[in-house]
Amino acid sequence: MTRSEVLITADELLPLLASESAPRLLDVRWTLPKPDGRDDFAAGHIPGAIYVDLDTELADHSNTDPTAGRHPLPRPADFEASVRSWGIDSDTEVVVYDDNSGLGAARAWWLLRWAGLSGRVLDGGLAAYRAAGGEVETGPGASVEPSEVTITPDSLPVIDADDAAAWTGVLLDARAGERFRGETEPLDAQAGHIPGAKNAPATGNAPDGQFLAEAELRKRFAELGAFEQPVGVYCGSGVTACHNALALASLGVEASLYPASWSGWSSDPERPVETGA
Structure with missing residues (x-):
């Protein structure tokens, strides 16, 4: 896979939006402090976009097992219903975006790929679109005709806690350094990280909102041993880890996602915990 297969620039998107075969736009406004971005979406979004609620459509909160993490993967039937409600067929071109460096959009991108579909993330998100001269609209978003698509779950590799514990490759933790080192833990049961993991904060992939140039991104992950x-x-709950998976996919590397992530691991008292760098 190449960068152009997983990312699209605002300059590339604008002419597509003006064409007869405009892509389906999914807007995933989500941050940890404010998981519901519906009002931000209503205040201004790319014309034709559909709001996607990460907590309800990109996760399964009916799963109350703490070891499943704070954002368990949606059940296949539920995700298929969501994809159908977005009017996406097997051949639909999809562009996902947000206003937070792609951290929420990457989760939707990963799930579409996991479901056997395709999609690209708008590099730089809404800010890049506006900077390129794109206009926004307000209101509830587009109304689309539902599709009858059938998804193919598990089209991307997923690992569980036992796999993570026995992982012989490189295991990358996408959380901020202070959480990885165990200096603070505002959300989960214990502070620290999975023994043997390396810290690769997802925010380092797009420090200014847009992804690093390919050479810089390659250097970053080469230093972590990701090509060997x-x-x-x-990550904390399987959301921002998708940003690392997206960055790696742009370099031709397929990563395996541990969806329960630290929130699931740290909820199991039998799992070992490591702190420090």
């Missing part, structure tokens, strides 16, 4: 061995990715 199998790669597993995790």
Whole structure:
């Protein structure tokens, strides 16, 4: 896979939006402090976009097992219903975006790929679109005709806690350094990280909102050993780990996602915990 297969620039998107075969736009406004971005979407979004609620459409909160993490993957039937409600068929071109460096959009991108579909993330998100001269609209978003698509779950590799514990490749933790080192833990049961993991904060992929140039991104992950061995990715709850998976995919590396991530691992008292760098 190449960068152009997983990312699209605002300059590339604008002429597509003016064409007869405009892509389906999914807007995933989500941050940890404000998981529901519906009002931000209503205040201004790319014309034709559909709001996607990460907590309800890109996760399964009916799963109350703490070891499943704070954002378990949606059940296949539920995700298929969501994809159908977005009017996406097997051949639909999809562009996903947000206003937070792609951290929420990457989760939707990963799930579409996991479901056997395709999609690209708008590099730089809404800010890049506006900077390129794109106009926004307000209101509830587009109304689309539902599709009858059938998804193919598990089209991307997923690992569980036992796999993570026995991982022989490189296991990358996408959380901020202070959480990885165990200096603070505002959300989960314990502070620290999975023994043997390396810290690769997802925010480092797009420090100014847009992804690093390919050479810089390649250097970043080469220093972590991501081109020499199998790669597993995790974070706090399986959301920002998808950003690392996206960055790696742009470099031709397929990563395995541990969806329960640290929130699931740290909820199991039998799992070992490591702190420090």
